[in-house]
Amino acid sequence: MSQTHARKVETFTADEARVDWHSAALLALRDKRDLQAKSLPEWEQMRETASRMKLYVLSHLPELLEQFTSNCEANGMEVHWARDAKEHNEIVAGILKERGKKKLVKSKSMLTEEVHLVPHLEKHGIECIETDLGERILQLREEPPSHIVVPAIHLKKEEIGELFHEKIGTQAGASDPTYLTHAARESMRQEFLSADAAMTGVNMAIADEGAFVVCTNEGNADMGAHLPDLHIAVMGMEKLVPDADSAALLMRMLARNATGQPSTSYNSIFGAPRPGCQLHIVIVDNGRSLRMADRRHAEIYKCIRCGACINTCPVYRRGGGHSYDYFIPGPIGLAIAGDNPEANSEAWACTLNGSCNNVCPVKVPLRETIAYHREQLAQQKQLPYHKNAYMPLAGKIFGSPRGLSMAMAAARVGLRIMPQTLQRRIGGWSKSRDFPKPPAESFAHWYRKNRGE
């Protein structure tokens, strides 16, 4: 059993100023996203179409996979199949080793985090360089990403300055983002030029073209993929879209919803290897089809990984990405893996406020899926925070009008006479939150007095 979310979050919340700074940075992304969404009159129509298009994809996966594969092969690419993480890692290591490759430059891919690819390749003596700046910072810090789009959002520039001073020789004490970014550019340029293989993720795989789209702002995916003679692209099978119109629809939404940009700087469409070079695609299941076999869990695979649900989530903003058990934090991470009994507190790292649902570009029912995980864990008697013990009792008391009214009367008196410092000592919910001021009377009492016959 892993530590509870409430416990893990304490590391981050110990520094209140950092919590406020972190929360504000994410809210700024949310604000920029809102401006972009409002700038398109057809935005809500696009969300509805994108949602239905992804439902079409998820209900027609085998035939779309077939179509994508045969078109990719016709375009000169080689397609591989991985049922799980182990197969994925073996395939990638195999491709690299067969060709004697020693150094791989990688652009960001949540899939490779999911399957723990890098440690596997390093065991085989293959050097892996993360090339997205945020990912590279974390690789040098030997730390996992705390966000799927802005992986180093939890770090201060001074911390990055210190790291770069130690690792790539920037001036001591320097923390200017422009200076640090350009120093990283110079250092990474050498890595790109000396790599003998490149890996990218896939944002959209276009079935009827046998092509795929890779979106970046930094240009790292393209910089990596167009130098060596080998490019491996890895994708979860849910990345499929039927056609280029559908890809264009998602391209119009992805950056707007992620960072509030009208587009990422680069939307690169790969439909063939470079002459004389090889392009391999690895298609991965790794539990996806199993989750999709449960209707109430299945729609998580509509997700396009924009991260907007994470930016808007109050629990994430104030708790940080490292407080979660699953490698994807925030609402989408909870919706994917919140049913894990080993990390049973995850599904409660959520207020069910539904802000995530409101910003999701493909209408993943995030809140409903997280609530479903709670329901399942309750049925399995796997509730966290001693809920197995007290929830049945609470249910009994609150289930009777008389019990409810007595409990509320006691709470009104208790909260009035108990000093706040003592309330905080109760622990749990009240540890980092203040109870609301109790009203003078119950609603039922007020109603009888003011509206009663």
Added chain:
Amino acid sequence: MASKEEFFASLTPSAIEPTPMPEVAVATRDAPLREHFIEVLEGVGGRLGQGDDLGDVKQRAAELVSQNLQVLSLMEGVQGNRDPSAVSDPHELKDVDYTIAPARLAVAENGSVWISGEDLVTRNAVFICEHLIAVVDENRITGTMSEAVRRLGKLGGGWGVFISGPSKTADIEQALVMGAHGARSMTVYVLRGV
């Protein structure tokens, strides 16, 4: 390692009810597209080239060459000082200061241009350079990404990229910095149509 057949055999059927493919509406934008494109281009950190004639691009290329910069021109009729036909490996372009490339389309709503691999001596020519200059005909500006993709038609293999402004990152404290791994600047010349 699984064969394709083993992979398909291992898939559990999706519980999602068979859903028909919706019609994907192609959003359009009204004129003036040139002004719209320029406004968004500048908003994403791109610059508008000075002048709207191929002659202006030629003149700019000549200026850059006279400053002893390495200029790779892939634009017909524009002369740089690097011979595109001599490029046999993309690594050779590591010291290129400016790449000048033709764009087949531009997209007003996001300030991007579509550059096709067919027009480049090697794909990396538009990423590895310090600065990128793209040249597009104003009649090739579309309103939205959806219109652009429609206009491109079937891709049919190959490679191409929509580029919207310079390479950028905000990975250090959300501070926007131009010039992460790709070109530090992007200038687009919008030529008056003929």
